[in-house]
Amino acid sequence: MKIIxxxxxxxxxxxxxxxxxxxxxxxxxxxxxxxxxxxxxxxGESKTSLPPSDLKIEGLKDEVTVVFDDNRIPHVxxxxxxxxxxxxxxxxxxxxxxxxxxxxxxxxxxxxxxxxARAVELDRHSRRLGMSATAKEIAKQLNSNPIAKSxxxxxxxxxxxxIKQVAYKDLPVEYKILxxxxxxxxxxxxxxxxxxxxxxxxSGSSDYRMSNVxxxxxxxxxxxxxxxxxxxxxxxxxxGTKWEFTPVPxxxxxxxxxxxxxxxxxxxxxxxxxxxxxxxxxVHGDKSATGLPILANDPHLQLTLPSIWYQIQLTSxxxxxxxxxxxxxxxxxxxxNKDVAWGVTNTHTDIMDFYQIKFKDKSxxxxxxxGAWKPTTMRIEEISVxxxxxxxxxxxxxxxGPILYxxxxxxxxxxxxxxxxxxxxxxxxxxxxxxxFYYLNRAKNYTDYRKALTYYxxxxxxxxxxxxxxxxxxxxxxxxxxxxxxxxxxxLDGTNPAHDWQGWIPTEHNPTVKNPARKFVSSANQFxxxxxxxxxxxxxxxxxxxxxQINRRLSAMEKATVDSLRSVQNDNTNLEAKRILxxxxxxxxxxxxxxxxAIYQTVRKWNMKNDADEVGATIYEEWVxxxxxxxxEDDFKLEDKENKVPMLYPTNDVTWNMIKTKPNAxxxxxxxxKDKQETLADMLKKSFKxxxxxxxxxxxxxxxxxxxxxxxxxxxxxxLVPFFKSFSRLDLHVGGGGKIVNAITRSTxxxxxxxxxxxxxxxxxxxxxxxxxxxNIGSPxxxxxxxxxxxxELNELLFMKSxxxxxxxxxxxxxIKP
Amino acid sequence: MTYIIILIIxxxxxxxxxxxxxxxxxxxxxxWKSESAKGAYAAAAGAIASVWTAYxxxxxxxxxxxxxxxxxxxxxxxxSFLEKLPTAGYLGFVAILLASTVAGLSGVxxxxxxxxxx
Numbered sequence: 001m002k003i004i005x006x007x008x009x010x011x012x013x014x015x016x017x018x019x020x021x022x023x024x025x026x027x028x029x030x031x032x033x034x035x036x037x038x039x040x041x042x043x044g045e046s047k048t049s050l051p052p053s054d055l056k057i058e059g060l061k062d063e064v065t066v067v068f069d070d071n072r073i074p075h076v077x078x079x080x081x082x083x084x085x086x087x088x089x090x091x092x093x094x095x096x097x098x099x100x101x102x103x104x105x106x107x108x109x110x111x112x113x114x115x116x117a118r119a120v121e122l123d124r125h126s127r128r129l130g131m132s133a134t135a136k137e138i139a140k141q142l143n144s145n146p147i148a149k150s151x152x153x154x155x156x157x158x159x160x161x162x163i164k165q166v167a168y169k170d171l172p173v174e175y176k177i178l179x180x181x182x183x184x185x186x187x188x189x190x191x192x193x194x195x196x197x198x199x200x201x202x203s204g205s206s207d208y209r210m211s212n213v214x215x216x217x218x219x220x221x222x223x224x225x226x227x228x229x230x231x232x233x234x235x236x237x238x239x240g241t242k243w244e245f246t247p248v249p250x251x252x253x254x255x256x257x258x259x260x261x262x263x264x265x266x267x268x269x270x271x272x273x274x275x276x277x278x279x280x281x282x283v284h285g286d287k288s289a290t291g292l293p294i295l296a297n298d299p300h301l302q303l304t305l306p307s308i309w310y311q312i313q314l315t316s317x318x319x320x321x322x323x324x325x326x327x328x329x330x331x332x333x334x335x336x337n338k339d340v341a342w343g344v345t346n347t348h349t350d351i352m353d354f355y356q357i358k359f360k361d362k363s364x365x366x367x368x369x370x371g372a373w374k375p376t377t378m379r380i381e382e383i384s385v386x387x388x389x390x391x392x393x394x395x396x397x398x399x400x401g402p403i404l405y406x407x408x409x410x411x412x413x414x415x416x417x418x419x420x421x422x423x424x425x426x427x428x429x430x431x432x433x434x435x436x437f438y439y440l441n442r443a444k445n446y447t448d449y450r451k452a453l454t455y456y457x458x459x460x461x462x463x464x465x466x467x468x469x470x471x472x473x474x475x476x477x478x479x480x481x482x483x484x485x486x487x488x489x490x491x492l493d494g495t496n497p498a499h500d501w502q503g504w505i506p507t508e509h510n511p512t513v514k515n516p517a518r519k520f521v522s523s524a525n526q527f528x529x530x531x532x533x534x535x536x537x538x539x540x541x542x543x544x545x546x547x548x549q550i551n552r553r554l555s556a557m558e559k560a561t562v563d564s565l566r567s568v569q570n571d572n573t574n575l576e577a578k579r580i581l582x583x584x585x586x587x588x589x590x591x592x593x594x595x596x597x598a599i600y601q602t603v604r605k606w607n608m609k610n611d612a613d614e615v616g617a618t619i620y621e622e623w624v625x626x627x628x629x630x631x632x633e634d635d636f637k638l639e640d641k642e643n644k645v646p647m648l649y650p651t652n653d654v655t656w657n658m659i660k661t662k663p664n665a666x667x668x669x670x671x672x673x674k675d676k677q678e679t680l681a682d683m684l685k686k687s688f689k690x691x692x693x694x695x696x697x698x699x700x701x702x703x704x705x706x707x708x709x710x711x712x713x714x715x716x717x718x719x720l721v722p723f724f725k726s727f728s729r730l731d732l733h734v735g736g737g738g739k740i741v742n743a744i745t746r747s748t749x750x751x752x753x754x755x756x757x758x759x760x761x762x763x764x765x766x767x768x769x770x771x772x773x774x775x776n777i778g779s780p781x782x783x784x785x786x787x788x789x790x791x792x793e794l795n796e797l798l799f800m801k802s803x804x805x806x807x808x809x810x811x812x813x814x815x816i817k818p
Numbered sequence: 819m820t821y822i823i824i825l826i827i828x829x830x831x832x833x834x835x836x837x838x839x840x841x842x843x844x845x846x847x848x849x850w851k852s853e854s855a856k857g858a859y860a861a862a863a864g865a866i867a868s869v870w871t872a873y874x875x876x877x878x879x880x881x882x883x884x885x886x887x888x889x890x891x892x893x894x895x896x897x898s899f900l901e902k903l904p905t906a907g908y909l910g911f912v913a914i915l916l917a918s919t920v921a922g923l924s925g926v927x928x929x930x931x932x933x934x935x936x
Contacts, residue, residue, distance in 0.1 A: 005855075006930040013923035017841045020916060031920070034913035035837035036873040040889050044881030173885070177892075726891030778885030 038169040045779040050812040060818035075313040077803035082154040084316040089158025096775040098172035100328035107196040108132040116386040131195040138431040139188040152187035155330040159185035193328035198426035202459035204272035209648040211491040225650040247534035254498035278345035281522035282466040289559040293466035297343025298750035303717040307771025321441040341756035347460035350538030351425035355494030425458040446471040462523035468758040474521040475512040476528035480505040545575040545739040570792035571741040612710035612735040626687035766794035820851040824865035841924040849928035862925030863918035
């Protein structure tokens, strides 16, 4: 009896302890997770919790002082550059370790290891893109670049110093929930982080959709509806700027230039994402109140928590720079120093092309190229999956690049897959990107800026610049393939050497302008140049509205101040509505069935600003989507489930121009209705009805509250694991939109807003991002800047002259000793 | 007395050792001190409940409960009914209940262990 009692109670006690000490599916080990001594509760922080005043870390050469301001932004003062980047690595890891590792896991195609089977397809895609394989190769080449090597190694050592000393109880709570541990950091991981940015900013393709359009409608329709340059544009380099170089010969257009679309192309490659755009501009001293330039930048990215940016000041005897850096990468990416400021926006150059490959047989071991069979290379990727067997994926590569897909089976080819290989700038094995930022951080003038840019490869960016020598400049910059006109607009012929990339545009021929006559420079992801530029850079860029509005505002501006530039960042004017609504009203005003409608009246009276409380903006934004669908879906299906021939709609620019100049175009006819020929008016009425029906259904009868633009748009800043809803900030009350200068959409927007006023003495700078310095969800500094950002305000940035500077905003000083 | 001993020893031990140290501590001290199975359960479960409750309250009060609220909201699985409840409180209650059950059962096992030799 006694034995039974003992055994039963012991089994119960041990059993329960064991059960609570291990994870079950997605439920973490609850005993450890719930324990206030080591679980999630021990991650909590308060507004007053301060970093330690003294810290000992092995690996430093000398003492480093870190001053924290009232937003917990670190200001690092080191006695040499190695210690500087070591400290940066340590501090960023302390605040953002989980996030920076997560990005590298995503780029390397290893998310399945942490979240299980649901990420396998995503991982397979990342691995086929080849980001990890390329990063490994680039890391191997670092020896040829001693500065990059030393910076990356010092940074890695700093990250690892943190990982080595962090106790389980202080590990970011995401590790505790998902049940894994951080791995060692290395230069390879930093390069992976950059690959992740290349993927975010310079990927996506509609080449196969264009091939389908060409196959169905032919060249004339492509020329009419998918032109190489828009009707309305305000290019980055002002129209009429002279090119100060003699162009190298451009390859001539081969014949045929378009791969014969023998199979319907249906590649599961995402569309380019123009909403991941950005704004930047700089006004010359002649236009500013101070007589010296002011520079502004707001890169638009997926809005996430923890924030994609981390603010830091980095000071050593060789550099004193402040700005935003990407967690996982050394130095400052967008920022300023005593003499200069710089920023970036994305350049949507076409640097991802697809080649149709003809294999000899099913084995895919050889492919036809230049009149001979050429061998492929083969690599097997093993994807580890949490709680499941490992998934293997065989990846074949050609000299063009990896085969991304081979699902396009053509029955006449006896089972030989028609595959597509990808040539992508992100797989170029050049490791010098970081040097651009290294030199920009230290730049003193325009010459230094130009030199820094020569190191840059990808993702191509419009680098804007201003200095206290009263120079302003902008350069769409990156490594651009030297293409024949239109090369890569359609799927290319992988058997024909004339379809290969034919070398590069010389870096010094990249478009650039310094101190233009209009006294400002700007960019908003639009076309880099007008049509006089001698090289082909792609046919599709973000539409002109943001650029035009910025340029209008800046042209009109005199005596610009930080505040007037901030007001441009928050400009909600809807230029597209101003272009198209008058044309629409002309048609619909004459139709009493529509013109008396209360919803129509609301959009009729709307001030054409996407302010948070505008109902008109809601109606307009829903309507333009419905209108484009009504006009184009019958002719250019985006998703064609039946025939698997997906195409794309002509751009808004083409659509609006057609409404204005060709109101009787046959394209307005809905080809799915046999006995009737629809007109523009029919499409307008049909789409308007669809809009009012859908809004009424989703938000009730029209009213100022539930139909307000901010409410319908419902901007969310999601945690990187979107399932973690309570770690996100949802339903922010903000205006804006994708084609609005204040580019806040449902899930993307200005991820960092910065305005820098240059000065002969000491610059004044302002900035904010929608997040906080800490990646810890239990910290008040996790999201403390979100409200400032949502209001469109900026924080003054504390740019310290020395570590001994006194300032009431300093909240703590930490000495790190070796 | 057993309650006080387990309370103090486990508080110190948990600061340095994994959470499950509460099980052997309850086992050992109940084997040594407890007079009855019920007494063992009450002393061990009570001690651990006290330690966890006190430390949880302390941590929440110094950090505005940001962490507890966000984690609790995760466990509501997007259910609007559950979101209306004070979930952070329930979550804390469940956590403390589980830990004290581990300790209580271990205490009873310890008491029963000593009975084997009587």
